[in-house]
Amino acid sequence: MTAAPARSAERMMQRDNASEALGMTVLASEAGHSVVTMTVREDMLNGHAIAHGGLVFALADTAFAIACNDSDLVTVSAGAEITFLRPAGLGQLLTATAVLRSRSGRSGIYDVQVADADGEIVAEFRGHSRRTNTPVPA
Amino acid sequence: MTAAPARSAERMMQRDNASEALGMTVLASEAGHSVVTMTVREDMLNGHAIAHGGLVFALADTAFAIACNDSDLVTVSAGAEITFLRPAGLGQLLTATAVLRSRSGRSGIYDVQVADADGEIVAEFRGHSRRTNTPVPA
Amino acid sequence: MTAAPARSAERMMQRDNASEALGMTVLASEAGHSVVTMTVREDMLNGHAIAHGGLVFALADTAFAIACNDSDLVTVSAGAEITFLRPAGLGQLLTATAVLRSRSGRSGIYDVQVADADGEIVAEFRGHSRRTNTPVPA
Amino acid sequence: MTAAPARSAERMMQRDNASEALGMTVLASEAGHSVVTMTVREDMLNGHAIAHGGLVFALADTAFAIACNDSDLVTVSAGAEITFLRPAGLGQLLTATAVLRSRSGRSGIYDVQVADADGEIVAEFRGHSRRTNTPVPA
Numbered sequence: 001m002t003a004a005p006a007r008s009a010e011r012m013m014q015r016d017n018a019s020e021a022l023g024m025t026v027l028a029s030e031a032g033h034s035v036v037t038m039t040v041r042e043d044m045l046n047g048h049a050i051a052h053g054g055l056v057f058a059l060a061d062t063a064f065a066i067a068c069n070d071s072d073l074v075t076v077s078a079g080a081e082i083t084f085l086r087p088a089g090l091g092q093l094l095t096a097t098a099v100l101r102s103r104s105g106r107s108g109i110y111d112v113q114v115a116d117a118d119g120e121i122v123a124e125f126r127g128h129s130r131r132t133n134t135p136v137p138a
Numbered sequence: 139m140t141a142a143p144a145r146s147a148e149r150m151m152q153r154d155n156a157s158e159a160l161g162m163t164v165l166a167s168e169a170g171h172s173v174v175t176m177t178v179r180e181d182m183l184n185g186h187a188i189a190h191g192g193l194v195f196a197l198a199d200t201a202f203a204i205a206c207n208d209s210d211l212v213t214v215s216a217g218a219e220i221t222f223l224r225p226a227g228l229g230q231l232l233t234a235t236a237v238l239r240s241r242s243g244r245s246g247i248y249d250v251q252v253a254d255a256d257g258e259i260v261a262e263f264r265g266h267s268r269r270t271n272t273p274v275p276a
Numbered sequence: 277m278t279a280a281p282a283r284s285a286e287r288m289m290q291r292d293n294a295s296e297a298l299g300m301t302v303l304a305s306e307a308g309h310s311v312v313t314m315t316v317r318e319d320m321l322n323g324h325a326i327a328h329g330g331l332v333f334a335l336a337d338t339a340f341a342i343a344c345n346d347s348d349l350v351t352v353s354a355g356a357e358i359t360f361l362r363p364a365g366l367g368q369l370l371t372a373t374a375v376l377r378s379r380s381g382r383s384g385i386y387d388v389q390v391a392d393a394d395g396e397i398v399a400e401f402r403g404h405s406r407r408t409n410t411p412v413p414a
Numbered sequence: 415m416t417a418a419p420a421r422s423a424e425r426m427m428q429r430d431n432a433s434e435a436l437g438m439t440v441l442a443s444e445a446g447h448s449v450v451t452m453t454v455r456e457d458m459l460n461g462h463a464i465a466h467g468g469l470v471f472a473l474a475d476t477a478f479a480i481a482c483n484d485s486d487l488v489t490v491s492a493g494a495e496i497t498f499l500r501p502a503g504l505g506q507l508l509t510a511t512a513v514l515r516s517r518s519g520r521s522g523i524y525d526v527q528v529a530d531a532d533g534e535i536v537a538e539f540r541g542h543s544r545r546t547n548t549p550v551p552a
Contacts (some may be wrong), residue, residue, distance in 0.1 A: 012185030018193060021181040037213020043159040046203065047150030053215050054199040055156060065184065076222070078521075079193050079542075081495065083217035083404065084394075085380040102389075102397050104361040107492075109400050111321050111387075121378050124385055126402060128359065128493075215405075216383075219357065219495050223518040240527075240535050242499040245354075249525075249537050251516075259516050262523055263513065264540060266355075266497065288461030294469060297457040319435040322479065323426030329491050330472020331432060337468040341460065353467050355497035360490070 007031075008136040009069040017061045022055065031070030032100035032110075036063040040092045048062050050087035051122075056094065060112040060125035063096035067110050067131040074136055075108075086120055093117045098127075099102040106131040145169075146274040147207040157200045160193065169208030170238035170248075174201040178230045188225035189260075194232065195220050198250040198263035200232045201236035205248050206267040212274055213246075220264040224258055236265075249267040284412040285310075285345040285398035295338045300332065307346030308376035308386075312339040316368045326363035327398075332370065333358050338387040339372035343386050344405040350412055351384075356403040362396055369393045374403075384406040421445075422550040423483040433476045433519035436469065445484030446514035446524075450477040454506045465536075470508065471496050474526040474539035477510035481524050482543040488550055489522075494541040500534055510539075520545040526540045 013019065022044075024120065028035040036038075038059045046052040068075045088094055098112040106108055112125040145162040147167055151157065157166055157174075166173040176197045181270075199215065206213045236250040250263040278327075281336045285305055289295065298320075304311040314335045316380065322328040363369055374388040388401040423443055429458075430551045436458075442449040460466040475491065482489045485551065502508055512526040524538040 014185070015183075015184045015187065016185035016190070017181050018190035019184070022192075043155050044202075045153075045155045046157070047152070047154035048212055048214070049153065052156035052194020052196060052199070053152070053218070054192060056162075057195045058190060061190070061192040061195070062184075073179070074186055076186070076225075079219065079221035080191070081217065081219045081402070083378075083385060084215055085378060085383070087214075102359075102361060102400050104397070107361070109359055121380070124378050126357070188519070219540070221516075221523055223516060223521070225534070240497075240499060240538050242535070245499070247497060262516050290461070291420055291459075291463065292461035292466070293459045294466035295460070319431050321429075321431045322433070322476075323428070323430035326492070328430070328432035328472060328475070329494070330436075330468060330475040333471045333475070334466060334468020336545050337462075337466070337471070352462070352501075353498055355491065355495065356467070357495045359493035363490075369448055383449065 004047060008072055009066045010135060011016050011070055013066065024059060026066060032067055034063045034066035034098045036066065038094050038098045040088050040090055040094065042090060045090060050089055053084055053114055056088065056114055056123050059094055059096045060114050060123060061127065062099035063112050064110050064127035067098040067100060068108055071131060072136055073131050074134040075129050075131045078128045078130045080125055082123055082125045086122050086124050088116055088122050094122060141249055146210055147204045149274060150207055153173055153265060162197060162200055164204060167204050170205055172201045172204035172236045173232045176232050178232065179225050180228060183228060194252055194261050195266065196225065197232055197234045198252050198261060201234035201250050202248050202265035205236035205238060206246055208270060209269060210274055211269050212272040213267050213269045216266045216268045219264055220261055220263045221263050224260050226254055226260050232260060256274065278356050284348055285342045287412060288345055289342065298334060300335060302337055302342060308343055310339045310342035310374045312342065312372045314370050316364050316366055316370065318366060320322050321366060326365055329360060332364065332390055332399050335370055335372045336390050336399060339374035339388050340386050340401065340403035343374035343376060344384055347407060348412055350410040351405050351407045354404045354406045356401055358399055358401045360399050362398050364392055364398050370398060422486055423480045425550060426483055427480065429471065436472060438473060438476055440480060441541035442481050446481055448477045448480035448512045450480065450510045452508050454502050454504055454508065456504060464503055469496060470528055470537050472500065473508055473510045474528050474537060477526050478524050478541035481512035481514060482522055485545060486550055487545050489543050489545045492542045492544045494539055496537055496539045498537050500536050502530055502536050505546060508536060515534040
């Protein structure tokens with residue numbers, strides 16, 4: 001009996017230094033759906049003493065990358081929009097949940113919600129994916 | 139003879155742990171205009187071995203924050219859109235240039251272009267600022 | 277016995293010349309949810325012989341306005357993003373469905389999906405609302 | 415002596431029923447740059463008695479289409495973001511100015527500013543174009 005081969009998103013995440021350096025944990029990794037967490041550390045605070053918007057974006061972007069890399073071809077982010085609804089302070093556990101919204105040919109739209117430990121929404125992110133012709137390395 | 143008091147954006151940057159941890163350097167800091175650089179490190183690569191989109195976003199977001207914090211009241215990001223045009227690899231020096239585009243009351247729109255060392259555009263970012271009633275701490 | 281007073285969104289729609297001129301029909305009008313239809317007419321085609329993106333946007337924007345005008349204070353659109361997934365040709369019946377996604381203070385985010393008669397998605401729209409202090413006229 | 419052949423954007427505009435029905439006038443039509451005007455008519459007002467956001471978007475979108483259709487292959491809008499800065503009332507002459515911002519392969523980013531007759535900015539629009547393989551008809 002052999003284990004199922006790792007999904008391309010999982011192979012991709014094993015090489016993702018940035019998400020690892022930011023302390024992200026992948027709780028769910030499926031085609032079209034993912035959940036990723038990150039705790040706001042001291043070195044993630046901006047000059048207003050709240051989580052830097054770029055790092056909140058990074059969390060959502062990782063969740064998006066996991067949800068959209070559902071084939072053996074590399075899928076990249078063409079862009080994204082983010083709205084910041086509530087600041088997140090030091091020590092907050094943030095959870096990003098990504099869901100596929102629409103697909104059309106090589107393009108996809110994914111919505112990612114970032115919430116804090118109380119379930120309050122910190123940010124809403126919409127990512128635009130584009131599947132390339134490059135195979136995901138083994 | 140006394141030096142001019144630090145602009146609120148400069149006071150803000152002195153406390154910005156995240157931008158410091160990401161190795162950002164501020165080359166220009168004026169109301170409505172800023173230039174910030176960052177070199178893509180090993181711990182900034184994603185699973186496709188290019189700079190993680192969140193960290194490219196973080197660079198643009200810091201440039202945006204410097205350009206829009208031009209009063210003694212804290213100005214925050216309400217959101218942003220980013221388009222990724224070209225991947226940036228390990229060791230690339232990225233330069234983000236932020237420029238005020240439009241203002242209306244408490245709201246502002248800033249455009250940030252992120253280019254690599256060859257002047258090729260890596261990303262285009264548009265940030266939406268909102269001035270709060272909170273004073274910037276001394 | 278008296279009828280329930282018209283919701284502010286309904287009073288607003290009675291004065292909406294533009295939506296009427298574009299032949300829109302409101303099928304559902306509730307706080308946080310609306311459905312509006314429009315048929316693509318000859319005078320709505322652009323130079324590529326498909327529905328002009330502005331008019332697809334207008335349909336989504338009207339659905340958004342109905343869903344977000346849920347108080348006696350005027351709520352306006354601060355902006356929106358739209359992604360065009362599929363062209364719509366002459367005679368197509370388009371249906372826009374708006375749903376509240378998130379709220380925070382005076383700000384709201386609404387998602388609007390525009391589909392054709394076959395249920396294929398023509399466009400995805402995300403609107404950002406802002407409640408003003410102006411009362412909706414009777 | 416023969417006149418220069420019409421640019422593909424001009425051939426496209428000759429067939430654009432929607433822009434004509436909305437009374438748009440093209441003042442400049444070049445690759446990467448265009449200027450289009452529209453006067454806010456009674457049938458363009460929304461329920462708050464200001465220009466319907468969809469029609470302000472339509473004006474910007476037409477300016478964008480003219481600026482980006484600079485080859486003999488049809489270039490379409492993949493999507494756009496718009497920020498509404500100031501309402502426009504009945505009779506206002508609106509001017510949309512489109513400028514190419516960045517290109518990368520088949521993709522382009524164009525910024526369109528919509529101003530009123532006093533030069534006040536009504537809306538900022540950013541359009542994302544994509545060149546197809548379909549030739550523009552003669």
